[in-house]
Amino acid sequence: MTSGPSIQTFLLEAEDLLVSIEETALALSPGQPVGEPIHQLFRAFHTLKGSGAMFGLENVAAFTHRVESLLDGVREGRVPVTTELIDLILRAKDHLEALLATARSPLARREPAPPSDAGQPVAVEPDGTDIAAALEALLTDTSPAEEGKASQLLAPSTHIPNRIAGSLQTYHIRFRPHRGILAAGANPVALLKELRTLGPCQIVADTTAVPALEELQADHCYLAWDVTLVTNAGPDAIKDVFIFVEDGSELSIQPTGPAQSPADPSPVIPSAAVEASAEPPQPSPASCTSAPTTSSANPESPPEPPGKASVPRTRRPAAREASVRVPSSRLDRLVGLVGELVMNQSRLSQVAAGAGVAGLVAPVEELDRLVAELRDNILGIRMMPIGTIFGRLRRLVHDLAAELQKEIDFVAAGEQTELDKTVLDQLGDPLVHILRNSIDHGIEPPADRVRLGKPRRGTIHLTAAHTGSSVVVTIADDGQGIDPAAVRARAIERGLLAPEATLTDTDLRELVLRPGFSTARSVTNVSGRGVGMDVVKRQLDALRGHLALTSQPGHGTTLTLTLPLTLAIIDGLLVEVGSEQFIVPMSVVTETVELAREQRHRRNGRRAIAVRGDLVPYVPLREAFALPDAAPELEKIVITCLGEDRVGLVVDRVLGSRQTVIQSLGRFYEHVGLVSGATILGDGRVALILDVAGLIRATAYHPPSPSHPPRSLPPPTPTTPLTTKHL
Amino acid sequence: MNTLLTDIGQYITFRLGDELFAINVAQVREVLELPPVTKVPTAPDYMRGVVNVRGKAIPVVDLRRKFGLPPTPDTVHSRIVVMELDLDGEPTVIGGIADSVHEVIELEPGQINPPPRIALRWRTDLIQGMGRRGDDFIIILDLARVFSAEDAALVKEPSALATVPA
Structure with missing residues (x-):
């Protein structure tokens, strides 16, 4: 049972539980009455304790036991919900994470697991004594009766229910384990024995499913059990008994009413029945247990919603879809294969179109459709909701705000927005940087905010949404914004800007995104060392993303991140310049227009073409890439749009859309800023994928200041100090 | 000087101008005729572009330019040597254009001398050793160093055609 795979399963499950613990804890607010969140927390820790003990992780079990005791106190209303409590729960979660990491590392050493796990030294306080002490303190503050409990480590869930005050209740439990339960290492008899510790019960085995001897498989479990249990423990406790076998097993727990059922022949019943009948009858015995754990101890707590109460979910919604955990390397391999398939398909289509064989057209078209569908589905597998990283960010805001003594509300929206996992994995760090900046530089201390007539608590909005084939993530704070004058002074001080340079406010703000820049007056733990925003920009560039910044001094800053849905396959527009072919990502293309020779000469210091009344600057790719041959009479301009910027790319021909x-x-080629990748075309040639953001940067067109002559494109030099206005 | 040289090794020989070079076969994946090369704009001169090697876009280095030799037009003998190198712990596939590729030879450790320190046209830090074959000397390259170095002009005296650092 303690073999590698199953402890791995436990660790994965524990990870999920810790995430949910963090989410739930962060959702708590001080003074909140006891309700479902507390129960959820209790159950999560309880599960961790039980499975921790089962896998021999004594330290995990012992530690969670303490947390559990505290939470039990909260459930019973002996310990109030305070900020201190929430912090403690979070710290306990961190400590557990560290404990689990150490539990994982010997495994990681045995098999070649990702080095990040084994490589990072885990900073664990050896036994988390200070957290434990704090837990005890919080508990004993209000109830000295809990002494000593924390030191004992018992088998899971035997003692917990006994401590829960509640009225006696009869349950009918039907348990039909999964056939393979014995092979999985569980022992149904032990479960039934554990059930007996909850209270007197009568167990009847159902043998109807046992087959004839010749069909009987010795290692299958054919039995089912009907149990009538009288207990004062809640349905949670009963459910907990079966917690490790509920997957695939059939389990129903029905309260049949207060314990005076005449049908129950149990010899122990009379005394219990007397005790139970002394209590007022339960309000709705059929559907609900009305939270027996809290009803006596905490009368003002609201009863649980009746629909939920009959069998509270311990881990996940009961009706969840079956899901499979697959190593992401397998998905990557699959995506790679689909990529090759798409490539070959486009070659086949090209050959079929040229071959002129009538019978070939229909099957090739059909194949085309299937390949496209397969591609979409496989890329869909890797899509994950962005909400999976929001929890971590919420925690960051919570911790940092406390550290900096600021009061900040974090409002997230669009958690369901899906992104390719590879994009998502690389999005976390930039978002952390941005949030740190917002919290440290953006949001003012509460006193200042009050003085400025703003609400005492700052707010950071994080929003994610789809637009076309991109995902747009915005982070908006209502802090002090970026002061252009301060940026200017700082840029001159840092030698990033010539003192006589005249810059627009937009330019100045963009300076913030450059390396080595920080306007923070003092270097704090959090930020101000001049790293940050340029890192964010670089990380986004690597993701083919785009970063825009707007700020209103005194009112806040908004950062807009535009990201591609996927990094693997995109729709592209194939264009040709001379003998070279290039791909323009279709997501940024808005239209193509013609550029006649006479229009080309009509420039006065800048190149722009009127598109539907707007002047759009354009870049001749032939010039930008120093291609030798002469331009044709009539050229095409592919108009691209990236955030606020529009730029036209002048090409010879537009060849149509391609799966790329x-x-x-x-x-x-990592320093080449004008192309972001390559793709193999149907005829086997390699075409480069244009980096439109890089092209826009390199041409740096600014409409309000036409005094600057157009420049030829230098190779991008990201680290040189800025002395002119090009960014 | 290097553990690679303590055993009998197989080397692929190729020519740049009138000089014969060798690379350990362990670092060579294949040798291909020169396919159409897609140029990458604004890249350094010695980076010829990318080619399609069985569905993968592989960067191609013009070894002549990389080593600071005068460029010549490609001929029918020009070949791409596709190499698999470990650069800073990162497995990297890269193609190198040679004037011609010759044969696979075996060299015993005794046949390999450390690079002479004096009177050499070539930068010794990019050379693993000098293989002796009859009266000929073959320059065995330290490829990981060659491709990690920003400026890998092998020829010491500055030339108008030396590589331009990125």
């Missing part, structure tokens, strides 16, 4: 499997150009 993106390949990285690797380290030798």
Whole structure:
């Protein structure tokens, strides 16, 4: 039972539980009456304790036991919900995470697991004594009766229910274990024995499913059990008994009313029945237990919603879809294969179109459709809701705000927005940077905010939404915004800007995104060392993303991140310049227009073309890429749009849309800012994928200041100090 | 000087100008005729572009330019040597264009001398050793160093055609 795979399963499950603990704890607010969140927390810790003990992780079990005791106190109303309590729960969660990491690392050493696990030294206080002490303190503050309990470590869930005050109740439990339960290492008899510790019970085995001897498989479990149990423990406690076997097993727990059922022949019943009948009858015995754990101890607590109460969910919604955990490397392999398939398909289509064989057209078209569907489905598997990283961010805001003595509300929306896992994995760090900046530089201390006539608590809004084939994430705070004058002074001080340079406010704000820049007056723990926003920008560039910043001094800053849905396969527009072909990501293309030779000469210091009344600057790719041959009479301009910026790319011909499997150009071309990757075309040639953001940056067109002559495109030099206005 | 040289090794020889070079076969994946190369704009001169090697876009280095030799037009003998190198712990596939590729030879450790320190046109830190074959000397390259170095001009005297650092 303690073999590798099952402890791995436990660790994965524990991870989920810790995440849910964190979420739930962060949702608590001080002074809140005892309700479902507390129960959820209790159950999560309880599960951790039980499975921890089962896998021999004594330290995990012992530690969770203490937390559980405290939470039990909360459930019973002896310990109030305070900020201190919430912090303690969070710290306990962190400590558990560290404990689990150490439990994982020997495994990681045995098998080649991701190095991040084994490589990072885990900073664990050896036994989490200070947290434990704090837990005890909080508990004993209000109830000295809990002494000593924390030191004992018992088998899971035997003692807990006994402590729960509540009225006696009869339950009918039907348990039909999964056939393979014995092979999985569980022992139904032990479960039934554990059930007996909850109270007197009568167990009847149902043998109807046992087959004839010749069909009987010795290692299958054919039995089911009907149990009538009289207990004062709640349905949670009963459910907990079966917690490790409920997957695949059939389990129903029905309260049949207060314990005076005449049908119950149990010899122990009379005394219990007397005790029970002394209590007022339960309000709705059929559907609800009305939270027996809290009813006596905490009368003002609201009863649990009746619909939920009959069998509270311990881990996940009962009707969840079956899901499979698959290592992401397998998905990556699958995506790689689909990429090759798409490539071959486009070659096949091209050959079939040229071959002129009538019988070939229909099957190739059909194959085309199937491949496209397969591609969408496989890329869909890797899509994950962005909400999976919101929890971590919420925690960050909570911790940092406390550390900096600021009061901040974190409001997230669009958790369901889905992104490719590879994009998502790389999005966490930039978001952390941005939030740190907002909290440290943006939101003012409460006293200042009050003086400025703002609400005492600052707010950070995090929103995610789809637009076309991109995901837009905005982070908006209502802090002090970015003061252009301060940025300017700082940029001059840092040598990033010539003192005589005249810059627009927009330019100045963009300076914030450059390396080595920080306007924080003092270096704090959190930020101000001049790293941050440029890192964010670089990380987003690597993701083919785009970062825009707007700020209103005194009112706050908004950062807008535009990210591609996926990094693997995109729709592209194939264009040709001379003999070279390029792909423009379709997501940024808005239209194509013609550029005649006479229009080309009509420039006065800048190149722009009127598109539906707007002047759009354009870049001749032939010039930008120094291609040798001469331009044709009539050129095409592909108009691209990226955030606020629009730019036209002048090409010879537009060849149509192509499925584009993106390949990285690797380290030798990582400084090339104008292309972001390569793809193999149907005819086997390699086409480069244009980095429109890079092109826009390199051409740096600013409408309000036409005094600057158009420049030829230099190779991007990201670290040189800024002395002119190009960014 | 290097553990690789303590055993009998197999080397692929290729020519740049009139000089014969060798690379350990363990670092060579295949040798291909020169396919159409897609140029990458604004990349350094010695980075010729990318080619399609069985569905993968592989960067291609013009070894002549990389080593600071005068460029010549490609010929029918020009080949791409596709190499698999471990650069800073990162497995990297890269193609190198050679004037011609010759044969696989075996060299015993005794046939390999450390690079002479004096009177050499070549930068010794990019050379693993000098293989002796009859009266000929073959330059055995330390490829990981060659491709990690920003400026890998092998020829010491500055030349107008030396590589331009990125």
